[in-house]
């Protein structure tokens with residue numbers, strides 16, 4: 001069994017549900033009251049994927065511009081990132097590019113998944129599944145829709161990100177091995 005520790009970060013506008021998705025995944029609970037995240041906090045979760053023992057350290061931060069100065073530190077060493085919007089909030093969808101660019105500038109080669117959250121609020125939805133899919137497709141990444149409230153798809157999206165990171169690592173490792181073998185021959 002191989003052991004891995006991956007740093008995962010969650011970004012997106014304030015109130016899209018970053019803290020709630022993490023809390024749902026790590027503690028299996030949901031808090032309907034909004035508690036603004038100040039600074040950075042992290043949580044740990046262990047997953048067994050195939051033959052791999054993977055510990056995710058999931059970092060959560062306030063999306064506020066105020067915390068611009070902590071962002072480089074927040075991004076440092078991240079293997080994966082969730083770029084999250086709220087399907088009932090068009091602004092949060094329109095701001096995805098900003099978050100995407102920020103992430104790509106700070107962490108080259110990071111594995112990203114786009115999440116449309118709050119799908120339990122179907123009556124208030126303003127961004128369709130197709131729009132979300134289209135956006136992710138254009139960025140060349142996967143798209144998931146979740147509800148931190150009901151828990152729908154939350155575990156699935158975390159596992160998918162861990163699997164993607166693992167498979168990309170495996171590719172990198174085998175490329176390295178191949179180069180070493182090439183040199184030796």
Ligand code: GDP
Nearest residue numbers: 014015016017018019020032034118147148149
């Ligand atoms: P953050 O600022 O991105 O960390 O957002 P929070 O996780 O603090 O969530 C903001 C508000 O939206 C809170 O009142 C949450 O209870 C609520 N919320 C988060 N996710 C969901 C969801 O999937 N469905 C519903 N109905 N409310 C949600």
Ligand code: MG
Nearest residue numbers: 018019037061
């Ligand atoms: Mg928060």
